[in-house]
Each structure stands twice: as C-alpha cells, then as structure tokens.
Amino acid sequence: MRLALLVLILMSIGCEGSKKQESFLHNGDVFRMKSLPEPSGVRTGSGAPGEKYWQQRANHSIQVRLDVETNTIHGNEVITYYNNSPDELSYIWIQLEQNVHREDSIRSREGRSTGEREFQGIHISHLAINRKNAKWQEYCTIAKVLLDEPLLPNNKLELSIEWSFAMPTKASMRMGYDESYEDGPVWELAQWFPTPCVYDDVHGWNTLPYIGRGEFYTNFGDYDVEITVPDNHVVLASGALQNQKIVLTDEQNKRLEEAKRSDKKVIIRSEDELIKNSSGEQTWKFKGKQIRTFAWATSASFIWEAASVEIDTLDGSAKRVLCQVGYPNEESDIWDEGVEYLQHSIKYYSDTMYPYPWPVMSMARGKAGGMEYPMLIFCRGSSHEGLFNVTDHEVGHNWFPMIVNTDERRHAWMDEGFNTFVNHYSLEAFYGEREHKPDVSKYIASKFMHDLKAINTPPDLLKSRRHLSYRKPGYGLRFLREEILGEDRFDEAWKAYIHNWAFKSPRPADFYRAMENGAGVDLQWFFKGFFEETMQLDQAITSVKQNKDGVAITFENLEDWVCPVDVTITCEDGSSHWYKLPVTIWAWSNQHKQTFKLPSKVMKVELDASSAYPDINLANNTWTLRDVKK
Ligand SMILES: [Zn+2]
Numbered sequence: 001m002r003l004a005l006l007v008l009i010l011m012s013i014g015c016e017g018s019k020k021q022e023s024f025l026h027n028g029d030v031f032r033m034k035s036l037p038e039p040s041g042v043r044t045g046s047g048a049p050g051e052k053y054w055q056q057r058a059n060h061s062i063q064v065r066l067d068v069e070t071n072t073i074h075g076n077e078v079i080t081y082y083n084n085s086p087d088e089l090s091y092i093w094i095q096l097e098q099n100v101h102r103e104d105s106i107r108s109r110e111g112r113s114t115g116e117r118e119f120q121g122i123h124i125s126h127l128a129i130n131r132k133n134a135k136w137q138e139y140c141t142i143a144k145v146l147l148d149e150p151l152l153p154n155n156k157l158e159l160s161i162e163w164s165f166a167m168p169t170k171a172s173m174r175m176g177y178d179e180s181y182e183d184g185p186v187w188e189l190a191q192w193f194p195t196p197c198v199y200d201d202v203h204g205w206n207t208l209p210y211i212g213r214g215e216f217y218t219n220f221g222d223y224d225v226e227i228t229v230p231d232n233h234v235v236l237a238s239g240a241l242q243n244q245k246i247v248l249t250d251e252q253n254k255r256l257e258e259a260k261r262s263d264k265k266v267i268i269r270s271e272d273e274l275i276k277n278s279s280g281e282q283t284w285k286f287k288g289k290q291i292r293t294f295a296w297a298t299s300a301s302f303i304w305e306a307a308s309v310e311i312d313t314l315d316g317s318a319k320r321v322l323c324q325v326g327y328p329n330e331e332s333d334i335w336d337e338g339v340e341y342l343q344h345s346i347k348y349y350s351d352t353m354y355p356y357p358w359p360v361m362s363m364a365r366g367k368a369g370g371m372e373y374p375m376l377i378f379c380r381g382s383s384h385e386g387l388f389n390v391t392d393h394e395v396g397h398n399w400f401p402m403i404v405n406t407d408e409r410r411h412a413w414m415d416e417g418f419n420t421f422v423n424h425y426s427l428e429a430f431y432g433e434r435e436h437k438p439d440v441s442k443y444i445a446s447k448f449m450h451d452l453k454a455i456n457t458p459p460d461l462l463k464s465r466r467h468l469s470y471r472k473p474g475y476g477l478r479f480l481r482e483e484i485l486g487e488d489r490f491d492e493a494w495k496a497y498i499h500n501w502a503f504k505s506p507r508p509a510d511f512y513r514a515m516e517n518g519a520g521v522d523l524q525w526f527f528k529g530f531f532e533e534t535m536q537l538d539q540a541i542t543s544v545k546q547n548k549d550g551v552a553i554t555f556e557n558l559e560d561w562v563c564p565v566d567v568t569i570t571c572e573d574g575s576s577h578w579y580k581l582p583v584t585i586w587a588w589s590n591q592h593k594q595t596f597k598l599p600s601k602v603m604k605v606e607l608d609a610s611s612a613y614p615d616i617n618l619a620n621n622t623w624t625l626r627d628v629k630k
Contacts, residue, residue, distance in 0.1 A: 046513060046517045047506075047509075047511065054084045056198065056200075061077060063077070065227075079196065085153060087204075090151075093143070093206075099210075100211070102121045124161060126161065129157055165192075181330055182301070187297065189295060189297070190293075191293070195219070208458070217505075225237065225238075233299060239291075244256055260308050261308065267303070274329070288375060292405050307339045323339050341395075345426060353399050413472075421474045421478060481494075482612065483564075483612050508532075512531075537614050537616065539558070539563065540617075541554070555585075557586050564581060566578075566613065581594065606621065
C-alpha cells in the first residue's frame with residue numbers, strides 16, 4: 001500500500017534529485033506541527049498557564065518507623081486532598097509504587113523482575129476517608145479508593161492510611177538497602193508511601209502504572225514527616241529538620257548552626273563519632289513545603305558534612321541554602337568534596353534558571369543512585385569527577401521536575417533531556433578551562449538513525465531511554481539555543497517558561513508554544529521533526545560552479561527533516577566567508593541553488609564546519625577544488 005503510493009508520487013514528480021524526499025518536502029508538511037491541543041483558559045496559546053489554571057493539592061502528615069530487627073517500614077499517614085478541579089470526583093486513584101517488586105507486577109511479568117522474589121508488597125491495614133472506613137481495589141502499583149459521596153469542586157477530604165512493607169533488600173531501583181558498610185547498612189526510601197495519583201485537565205486521573213522507566217508524576221503539597229529510627233542513626237530527608245536540638249548532641253547542634261552560615265565545610269558528625277550500637281529509638285521531624293514527593297535516607301554509618309551557599313531569591317534578597325552530605329567511611333576519598341559540588345550546582349542553577357526555593361539540599365550514599373527527590377538526592381560515583389557529574393545532574397532535577405512539575409511517566413525528556421541540557425553548561429562553569437568529561441556523551445546522529453522512535457514517547461515504551469530521553473533532547477536544546485535561536489533569544493524564552501510553570505505542570509505543547517512566543521520564531525519544523533517525529537537530516541553540497549560573478553552552489557536536502565544551512569566558503573586568497581541560509585529555503589524544494597559573490601576563486605565549501613548539526617551523513621558536506629581536479 002505504502003510502496004504503491006510512493007511510486008505514484010515519484011512518477012507524478014518526475015524530476016531529478018532524491019525523489020523519495022521530494023514527496024515529503026513538496027507539500028511543506030515538515031513546516032506544520034501536528035495539531036496541538038486547542039488553547040484554553042487553563043493553558044493559553046502563548047504557552048503559559050491561563051487564568052483558569054488549576055491543579056490538585058495533597059498535604060501529607062506521615063509517621064514512619066523503620067524496624068531494623070525485621071527490616072520493615074511501618075507508616076501511618078493523613079493526606080488532606082484538595083479538589084481544585086471543576087469536576088466532581090467519585091473515586092480517588094492512589095499510587096502503591098513499591099508493588100513494582102511483586103512477582104505479579106507488569107515489570108516482573110515482562111521478565112524484568114527487580115529480584116525481590118519474596119516481596120509481598122505494601123500491606124494496607126487501614127484506609128479511611130474523613131475517618132470512616134473506606135473500600136479500595138488494588139491493581140498492583142495503583143489502587144482505586146471508592147468515595148461514599150463525591151468530592152465536589154473546591155472541597156477537600158482526609159484520606160488516612162496505615163501500611164507496612166518489608167524493605168526490598170536486593171533491588172536498587174530508586175530506593176535501596178545497602179549493607180556493604182562496616183559501620184552499618186544504609187536505607188534509602190523513595191516512593192514509599194501511598195499517595196493520590198495526579199488528576200489533571202489533560203488526562204483526568206493519571207493512572208499509568210509504575211513499571212520502572214517512567215518515573216513519577218505527583219501532586220504538590222506540604223509534608224510533615226516524623227521518622228523513627230535507631231538512636232545511633234542520622235536521617236537526611238526532603239525537608240528541613242525541625243528538632244535538631246533533640247536528635248543531635250549539643251556540639252553537633254552548634255556545628256549545624258555554624259554550617260548554615262558558613263561557605264566552608266563543617267563536619268557535623270565525624271568518623272570518630274559514629275556509634276556502633278543503638279540504645280533505643282529516636283524520632284527525626286521534618287517539614288517540606290510545596291514539594292511533589294518526600295524521600296529519606298538513614299544510617300548509623302553516615303559521616304555528616306555541611307556548609308551553605310548564598311543565592312538571590314525572587315524578590316532580590318539573599319538567602320543561604322544548607323548543603324549537606326551523608327556517607328559511610330568507605331566513601332571518604334571520593335565524598336570529601338561532596339558539599340562543594342552541591343554548593344556549585346545550587347548556586348549555578350539558581351542564578352541561571354530560578355532561585356532554589358527550599359532551605360536545604362542533602363545528598364546520601366547508598367545502593368540507589370543517582371536519583372533525585374526534592375531537597376534530597378541519592379548519588380554514587382567511582383571518582384571525584386564521576387560523583388560531581390551525577391551530583392550536578394541530580395541537583396538539576398530539583399528544577400526539572402521538582403519545580404517545573406512535568407509528567408515523567410509520559411514525557412521523560414521534559415525532565416531528563418532538559419536537565420541534560422542545563423548540566424552541560426553547569427559542568428562547563430564548574431571546570432572552566434580544566435579538562436573534564438561531559439555527563440552525557442556527544443550526540444552522533446548517524447549512530448541513532450535506525451532508532452525510529454520519537455523523543456516524545458512514554459519512556460516505558462522506549463528501549464533506548466538513555467538516548468531518547470537524555471542525550472537527544474539535551475543535544476536538541478543546545479542546538480536550538482546555539483545554532484537556531486542564539487543565546488539571548490533562547491534564554492529569555494526558556495527562563496519565562498520556567499518562571500511561568502514553576503510549581504505547575506506544563507505539557508509538551510505548552511513548552512513548544514512558550515519557546516515560539518518567547519523567542520518570536522516559528523519553530524514548528526523544529527519541534528515536529530526533532531521531538532514529535534523521527535525525521536532525519538542529511539544536507540549535501542551537490543554542485544559548485546565558478547563564474548565571473550562568484551560561485552553558484554547547489555545544496556540538497558536528502559532526508560525528511562529540514563534545518564537552516566550553515567555554509568563556510570574558503571577562497572584562494574585565504575579569506576573565509578560564512579553564510580546561514582534560513583530553513584525556509586526548503587519550503588518548496590529539496591534542492592536549493594544560490595550564488596555567492598566572492599573576492600577570489602573558491603577552494604573549499606563546507607557545511608556545518610563546527611559539526612553542530614545532527615546530519616546523518618557527513619560524507620557529502622564538503623566540496624574542495626582539489627577533489628574536482630582529481
Ligand atoms: Zn536524571
């Protein structure tokens with residue numbers, strides 16, 4: 001069917017050049033985006049939230065106890081759920097993400113078990129709505145809670161849940177139990193408590209299951225969390241510590257206060273102060289304001305170091321952010337600079353994107369890593385540089401998706417790709433002239449030309465997430481900034497996107513519109529070809545003819561995507577001339593002929609001399625006079 005159609009098109013065109021591609025280009029389709037959702041009062045045509053924008057809110061008050069004897073987590077929570085939508089809700093979907101480790105999870109049934117053969121999942125012992133027992137139906141990583149009466153718009157309800165689960169001990173998927181340290185195991189807890197799925201204006205209830213590649217889409221809210229652990233443990237969490245005078249010694253308490261004012265690292269708990277055995281339990285209290293989830297890490301083995309860094313806030317006043325690390329002694333040689341890494345990244349991203357809104361950033365070493373949560377990251381690294389790269393990346397996630405709350409289950413590129421993009425500049429700023437390796441290797445288009453899935457594909461449907469969620473979108477934004485829009489034009493649109501969507505949830509269409517509006521440039525061909533579809537770029541020089549007026553060059557576009565043409569012409573007199581032909585030269589043909597006036601004979605014509613373009617075939621990008629003479 002498709003072949004017959006292609007033959008027909010080729011016959012009807014019947015001209016020279018690459019005929020297959022003409023069928024793409026002659027209808028100008030590449031310049032038109034697939035239809036975007038209609039703008040509304042919720043999401044405007046300019047890519048900003050509208051005056052009717054709404055999102056749900058879920059405040060959590062949680063008490064949790066880690067029983068180290070049985071290695072079990074016992075939780076008790078009250079969630080205050082606010083229905084800010086215009087809709088009546090007759091049920092509430094909740095996340096039970098730890099059930100991904102169960103044998104009947106989608107992940108296990110795909111043959112990719114996390115290795116927790118004995119794992120029974122989360123056991124909910126009690127669930128109530130407004131203090132009345134409620135019914136629920138579990139479907140592995142999600143459950144549907146039925147409401148006796150619908151939750152009306154602008155109303156709230158109280159969801160109370162008691163639950164427990166045995167700590168997964170083999171898996172390291174975003175949380176982990178690591179007993180490889182002499183001074184005691186490290187527990188990292190993430191996605192560990194039942195919480196409402198997101199209900200939004202685009203999909204209603206977001207019930208995509210937790211399989212593993214797709215991370216999280218969650219509600220903003222305030223968290224009050226009390227964590228009970230053995231009294232020789234330290235706890236780092238997604239919040240500001242509320243009872244440091246109770247859980248710390250007087251001396252440690254003083255040091256922590258000093259760290260809050262100090263650029264220089266302060267050791268809060270040294271190796272010598274680690275205590276092997278506990279004499280009871282202690283409860284650490286944390287508050288996290290306006291965060292999209294809550295994670296924590298605890299260990300008796302944590303050496304604890306901290307300092308702080310000054311940043312400018314939105315109103316122009318200065319504030320200090322506490323930067324702290326917890327790691328077992330075995331990691332001292334690599335983690336000794338951890339606090340400094342956090343200081344750099346918090347400052348750099350605050351200065352270049354949006355002020356870090358929370359009072360603290362912590363980093364822990366255990367089995368899981370790297371992984372990001374608000375105010376807390378889990379990192380691993382086998383060298384200083386490796387640890388810095390992962391730290392910078394996980395801190396960067398505190399902007400995408402912790403501040404700009406994108407749907408990671410559907411659009412992983414909007415957090416991983418955006419983050420990879422900003423990491424590049426943060427690393428450059430950190431290392432300056434010093435040599436370093438990038439955190440994601442260079443994007444080489446020809447390597448991926450057979451990987452025909454669009455970037456904007458849900459990550460659980462992608463095989464090569466590293467490529468399509470990180471490298472390609474990260475590179476794509478750099479290309480857009482450095483080659484298409486220019487830094488000023490890009491940065492203004494980019495910053496406006498971040499500021500407009502801070503603490504809200506944009507969709508891909510909002511991003512596309514925000515960039516087009518802010519930069520004032522039609523970018524449909526760019527977003528369509530590079531993010532929404534699997535188009536490829538192959539630009540070529542097919543003919544160079546010199547005459548007394550200059551040189552006539554024929555360029556061809558041999559694949560289905562288009563880009564501007566970046567051409568450098570070198571003349572016999574040694575002069576070099578650079579031209580940038582706009583993308584619209586491809587509007588009606590895949591062949592473009594242009595004459596350039598030049599001072600002397602042309603020796604060399606080169607496309608994309610700085611190798612910035614995602615061209616899949618570099619062999620046809622250069623013409624030299626010498627080649628012709630041969
Ligand atoms: Zn990431």
